[in-house]
Amino acid sequence: MSSKQHFILGTAGHIDHGKSSLVRALTGTDPDRLPEEQRRGVTIELGFAHLTLPNPAGQGNVMELGIVDVPGHADFVNNMVAGVGGMDVALFVVAADDGWMPQSEEHLHILTYLGIERAVVALTKSDLAEDLEFSLEFVKDGLSGTILEQAPVIPVSSTTGDGIDILREALSAQLAGAPSVPDYGKPVLPVDRAFSVKGIGTVVTGTLSGGGLDVGDQLTLQPSGLTTHVRAIQNHSAAVERAEPGMRTALSVPDLQVGTRERSGVRRGTLLTAVGAPPPHDTINIQVTRLGRPIPGQLGTKRDLPSGRRVRVHHGSGVIGARMFLIEQKSLSPGEVALAQLRLDEPHAMMVGDRLVLRDWSGEATLGGGVILDAAASRKKIGSEEQIRFLRTRSDGLGNLSLLLASVIERDRLVDLAEEASRLRFSDREVDATVESMLAAERIGKISSYLCDVSWWESVLDRACNLVGAYHKKHTDLPGLSLEDLRLGIIQLLPDPAIFDALLESLKDRQVSQHGTYLAEDSFTPTLEAEVRQAADHIQEALKSEPMNPPGRAELCVCGNSRRALSFLVRSGLAIELSEKVVILADVHKEASEKVLAFLDQHGRATASDLRQHLETSRRVIMPLLERMDAEGKTRRDGDYRSRARE
Numbered sequence: 001m002s003s004k005q006h007f008i009l010g011t012a013g014h015i016d017h018g019k020s021s022l023v024r025a026l027t028g029t030d031p032d033r034l035p036e037e038q039r040r041g042v043t044i045e046l047g048f049a050h051l052t053l054p055n056p057a058g059q060g061n062v063m064e065l066g067i068v069d070v071p072g073h074a075d076f077v078n079n080m081v082a083g084v085g086g087m088d089v090a091l092f093v094v095a096a097d098d099g100w101m102p103q104s105e106e107h108l109h110i111l112t113y114l115g116i117e118r119a120v121v122a123l124t125k126s127d128l129a130e131d132l133e134f135s136l137e138f139v140k141d142g143l144s145g146t147i148l149e150q151a152p153v154i155p156v157s158s159t160t161g162d163g164i165d166i167l168r169e170a171l172s173a174q175l176a177g178a179p180s181v182p183d184y185g186k187p188v189l190p191v192d193r194a195f196s197v198k199g200i201g202t203v204v205t206g207t208l209s210g211g212g213l214d215v216g217d218q219l220t221l222q223p224s225g226l227t228t229h230v231r232a233i234q235n236h237s238a239a240v241e242r243a244e245p246g247m248r249t250a251l252s253v254p255d256l257q258v259g260t261r262e263r264s265g266v267r268r269g270t271l272l273t274a275v276g277a278p279p280p281h282d283t284i285n286i287q288v289t290r291l292g293r294p295i296p297g298q299l300g301t302k303r304d305l306p307s308g309r310r311v312r313v314h315h316g317s318g319v320i321g322a323r324m325f326l327i328e329q330k331s332l333s334p335g336e337v338a339l340a341q342l343r344l345d346e347p348h349a350m351m352v353g354d355r356l357v358l359r360d361w362s363g364e365a366t367l368g369g370g371v372i373l374d375a376a377a378s379r380k381k382i383g384s385e386e387q388i389r390f391l392r393t394r395s396d397g398l399g400n401l402s403l404l405l406a407s408v409i410e411r412d413r414l415v416d417l418a419e420e421a422s423r424l425r426f427s428d429r430e431v432d433a434t435v436e437s438m439l440a441a442e443r444i445g446k447i448s449s450y451l452c453d454v455s456w457w458e459s460v461l462d463r464a465c466n467l468v469g470a471y472h473k474k475h476t477d478l479p480g481l482s483l484e485d486l487r488l489g490i491i492q493l494l495p496d497p498a499i500f501d502a503l504l505e506s507l508k509d510r511q512v513s514q515h516g517t518y519l520a521e522d523s524f525t526p527t528l529e530a531e532v533r534q535a536a537d538h539i540q541e542a543l544k545s546e547p548m549n550p551p552g553r554a555e556l557c558v559c560g561n562s563r564r565a566l567s568f569l570v571r572s573g574l575a576i577e578l579s580e581k582v583v584i585l586a587d588v589h590k591e592a593s594e595k596v597l598a599f600l601d602q603h604g605r606a607t608a609s610d611l612r613q614h615l616e617t618s619r620r621v622i623m624p625l626l627e628r629m630d631a632e633g634k635t636r637r638d639g640d641y642r643s644r645a646r647e
Contacts, residue, residue, distance in 0.1 A: 010091070019093045089175055091119070112291060113368065118175065132155060188272070194265075207247070215233055219272045223270070223280035235249060276422070291368075300365035480520030540585070543584060
């Protein structure tokens with residue numbers, strides 16, 4: 001039984017060095033699809049082809065390579081960068097009769113900035129070389145000290161076919177043992193083409209990464225937030241039910257229109273993501289790298305790059321304007337690595353670990369590359385020790401999930417797990433397993449759906465306890481601190497109501513308990529001044545004398561002490577305030593409510609008048625009592641009648 005691995009091969013190299021001809025020789029497909037390209041013999045847009053190679057790792061295993069042929073001319077570098085963002089192996093092309101050229105150097109820089117680890121160098125037009133050995137050594141000199149230094153250099157001729165089979169073998173060898181493109185369950189399709197087909201609607205193409213897609217899946221268009229569904233999927237012109245990561249993918253997305261910069265819709269540079277993916281953000285923190293080798297003809301590659309400079313950011317298939325601020329220094333020289341913040345002209349959806357290419361604002365020079373350390377950064381406290389420590393930690397461990405989680409927990413103290421995980425290139429299973437391990441080691445805490453710093457959470461509990469204790473000292477006659485006052489005291493620390501509920505539960509271990517609408521220390525007993533205590537006793541006696549026809553508030557509160565006493569009785573739960581004018585004892589309220597429910601169980605329904613007579617009370621008391629029971633969900637009103645509320 002055969003198995004397939006899907007990879008993307010991207011070409012790179014100077015104009016007219018034979019990239020497209022080489023693709024034709026390898027695949028039999030002409031990647032130059034535009035009439036102007038075929039007329040001029042120059043690739044302007046991205047071209048695509050397909051190649052199947054045997055996998056040396058096992059008989060019957062094959063590797064399916066989607067080939068992206070990119071332009072080599074300086075004017076088309078934007079298109080080139082759009083094509084190589086998702087590549088697994090590079091086919092770097094240098095013509096034997098022309099040698100190392102400016103775009104050879106620039107494309108090498110771009111491959112370096114994008115972190116391409118596997119490559120084969122094709123020395124094309126070998127049949128035209130006056131001295132092939134000299135050309136070979138010349139190219140190897142150009143590759144010396146670069147990521148391609150160890151890459152095999154294969155002399156080939158697309159005209160005669162010499163070396164083509166050897167090139168295929170070299171590509172197979174480069175990908176032998178390579179892991180399949182990871183499936184994190186977070187599909188992302190950077191759109192490199194969008195067009196309309198009569199009878200089908202909008203079709204988009206791109207290189208799928210992060211997760212698979214099935215026919216019928218719902219997707220979100222970034223950054224607009226528009227939603228669509230996948231009507232059909234194609235891979236190399238063949239209909240499939242599912243696209244796997246690493247596939248060249250065409251999607252029918254009928255809910256979207258082809259957009260322009262002036263009209264919202266899908267176009268090159270936009271992203272299609274799973275529903276629930278993190279929203280786009282306009283500020284990211286990166287580690288930026290500049291190679292020390294200048295690019296011939298590009299003065300910007302020789303000069304220092306000052307903080308605050310306008311740049312063009314290439315991410316996926318898109319280009320976004322931005323201003324780059326260096327975090328620890330005022331300028332960045334060729335050959336240096338630094339931390340930087342990119343403030344984008346418009347929000348863009350990115351993930352931690354994504355790679356970027358930075359070009360100057362004029363679009364004439366490739367200045368550097370970056371890897372994203374924080375995909376939703378804050379513009380505050382730039383250059384702080386805390387920020388630098390966070391970014392340094394991440395720059396050293398982008399492949400370490402526990403380190404990534406620990407770093408953001410240390411910085412933010414309280415982290416929404418789902419939101420943070422959505423920005424990381426790890427599956428939900430990996431996240432869950434890592435979180436469980438960190439919890440077991442007591443490195444972090446978990447509160448509701450949040451992860452937290454354990455010491456920080458203890459400090460929050462300390463603050464809550466201190467607020468309750470301080471209230472007791474100041475108000476010895478009152479039963480405790482209201483929940484609302486506690487919430488206001490720590491609201492800035494707790495962004496989610498669920499956290500507040502968890503806080504109340506955790507306070508029980510600190511011998512602080514909730515009593516209705518207030519909190520009190522378990523050991524606390526309210527103490528009243530003698531005059532206030534006497535007034536409280538008098539009010540209780542008055543309420544007991546006529547339980548269902550109690551005196552009104554005005555009769556009970558005849559002085560300051562009686563008002564304090566009544567407030568104490570209500571807040572301590574000894575009395576119930578039915579309305580602004582009516583107060584009854586708590587045990588009387590409980591008994592009356594039970595009698596109402598028993599009457600309704602016996603008779604099915606009753607009017608307020610029926611219940612008033614049954615309780616031998618007045619309309620002044622029965623109406624607020626019933627309204628309170630309605631609000632509590634014990635009874636239900638239907639016109640003039642009430643019945644027991646049912647679950």
